[in-house]
């Protein structure tokens with residue numbers, strides 16, 4: 001390969017969304033030489049440059065906190081510098097159970113979160129490569145040896161002992177030839193809008209909020225005849241973006257410009273479910289309320305009071321691929337269970353686990369599938385994880 005740079009890392013993370021950052025922070029904090037690639041110019045992925053600035057719950061809406069760790073840390077560090085607040089009953093740290101149905105959710109500033117994510121990576125000692133498009137994993141059979149990356153300067157190559165795919169599109173697993181499954185998406189185009197009191201000056205500016213063109217969560221508003229794209233081809237991505245922007249401009253034209261202004265467009269396509277690995281275990285709705293011996297964390301299903309899953313370790317790797325791990329919305333989960341685990345807090349959580357598993361695999365010289373789950377659970381417990389729903393914390 002004709003490359004302009006070659007460096008060795010323990011762990012390479014592809015994708016600087018919330019999952020990639022949580023993974024890289026964890027890997028670096030645990031002594032691994034870590035490099036994160038992000039093709040955009042800021043961190044956070046859908047949660048920040050994608051304008052999805054609503055942190056779904058860390059709790060089950062019945063007073064039980066299910067998610068903690070780096071996920072909670074990112075949220076708490078971000079809201080410190082935002083106008084948004086965690087609900088009062090969840091503000092105190094270390095509270096696991098209380099008598100409330102109030103959800104541990106909040107809006108946050110996407111801009112501030114991007115900055116905080118970078119700070120966390122730098123503090124942890126991870127290297128960041130912005131404007132760096134990871135193209136292909138360099139495979140020796142099923143083992144990844146490194147990654148090629150396109151930058152403004154040309155093609156770069158980085159070797160690694162483990163790769164974490166946090167691309168949101170499952171790009172590395174797919175290109176490595178691992179079994180994957182594609183999703184389907186409603187046409188949603190979320191932008192940020194500020195509204196004005198009619199006819200008044202800028203001091204009457206209201207808080208910025210979401211403007212949704214096309215469909216929200218349920219499919220209502222999906223344009224007639226428009227395909228339910230996965231978002232896995234260049235054509236799909238382009239048609240989706242063009243349609244979204246056309247719909248938005250039509251809506252803008254129909255409004256009084258003194259009443260509102262669209263202030264930000266999403267800098268990535270807002271497909272919810274693009275592609276996931278078919279891993280050692282595939283989480284489905286049959287797993288709702290189901291304890292798993294090899295659980296590596298619990299999570300709620302946003303919007304569904306009381307729902308919970310235990311996430312089996314097998315969702316984070318593909319059995320034939322010894323040194324690749326999945327993090328965030330590309331883990332092995334299908335149907336509505338995928339919907340439950342793809343959201344921001346859970347994406348961070350699975351990423352932290354993937355990184356801890358990668359560290360263990362490297363230290364012991366073993367494959368992802370051979371990681372001792374009891375040992376992994378012990379490490380996670382020490383780091384504030386609720387492994388089983390019934391754990392007393």
Ligand SMILES: Cc1cc2nc3c(=O)[nH]c(=O)nc-3n(C[C@H](O)[C@H](O)[C@H](O)COP(=O)(O)OP(=O)(O)OC[C@H]3O[C@@H](n4cnc5c(N)ncnc54)[C@H](O)[C@@H]3O)c2cc1C
Pocket residue numbers: 014015016017018019020037038039040043044045046047052053054055056132133134135166167168169171188190268269270271272327328329330342343344345347
């Ligand atoms: C319309 C919509 C509404 C949503 N609403 C909510 C909500 O209200 N609350 C909530 O919690 N969640 C919501 N979600 C889900 C949530 O935003 C995402 O699932 C979550 O942010 C995914 O994080 P991630 O890090 O796994 O992936 P992503 O955010 O997709 O991050 C992947 C990152 O990898 C980078 N990347 C990709 N390929 C490469 C490459 N080859 N080389 C280098 N970098 C690469 C991308 O630029 C990106 O930064 C919503 C999603 C959508 C689309």
